[in-house]
Amino acid sequence: MGVFVASTRPKVVVTRNLGPETMPLLLERDDVEVVVWPEDTYCDRKWLLENVRGATGLLVMLSDRVDAELLEAAGPSLKVLSTMSVGYEHVPLPELAKRNIRLGYTPDVLTDAVADIAIMLALMASRNAEEVTAVVRNGEWPKRPWSPFMFCGPQLSASTVHPQRTAGFIGFGRIAQATLKRLVPFGLTTCLYAGNPATPADPAADAAHARAFGLPRVARVGLAELAAESDVVFVLAPGGPATRHVVDAAFLRRMKSTAVLVNAARGTLVDTDALVRALRERWIWGAGLDVLEGEPVIHADHPLVKEPRCTLLPHIGSASIETRQGMAKMAAENLLGGVLGHAMPAEFTGTK
Structure with missing residues (x-):
């Protein structure tokens, strides 16, 4: 009779298959034991609590609930x-x-x-993509007699009619600056942004950004000025209690009636009830949202789903094949680095 010998390799638990490009990085190693949730669905909580016992590493998705119960189930062996x-x-x-x-x-x-x-949503919201697509899909196009201003919306790019174009950013980190880089060829003339209140203003940095982007003006301003002056507002700040409902009724009322709001950060940054009213009463032109409060429990009767000038996406900001592959690889390398006591490609240190 053979003798059972428990594995001495550190165990890692992965709550989703990371795809054929990344899984071999884990499964083909002989120095870790890999346990993977076998379905392409939300990881079952009971399965996770059972399998995480004695694990040294745990790789999770944004949809997985990590709490004291889960960490207690893992026990003191959990390192990363x-x-x-x-x-x-x-x-x-x-x-x-x-x-x-x-x-x-x-x-x-x-x-x-x-x-x-973010750019796609700005274009879709400004040019009424949700509303006019429905006209075609519902077979109503033949019933709409052409008129000079049929289906028109405000232009995102500068024009001879409106040569000045201002973009406002709530949050001015990496994603906001990458968005700004894409906007510059549209003829953008001004970039306004609202930053973390705990961080002091830096006019020298603003001037450096203006030079780097080739813009006449990049400036940090208060939320009231940002709302009033911007032709498009991009919400790209971190989530959490400090930024909850930073876009509220007061902010939306200050926006131009031809302005659009884009949220590609977290749903909690925008007050849903206030946005519904702003769209219905035409305080603003439209909105493009990749994120919503309460997602993913968003049904067909949700008030924003019913708004023709609100373009909604199911949180697909990172959903390019290349990006998801890169995220999966980085997550796997972070896991292995923590388990084996090595450097991690991106370790949160509490200073971000």
């Missing part, structure tokens, strides 16, 4: 938590710190993909 996301609101940072668990995340790699989506 790797999340395949740039956000870490789903991770209890104090609990990790208390247990000396390292945290890996996936910043930078999704910057360009989210910036692309």
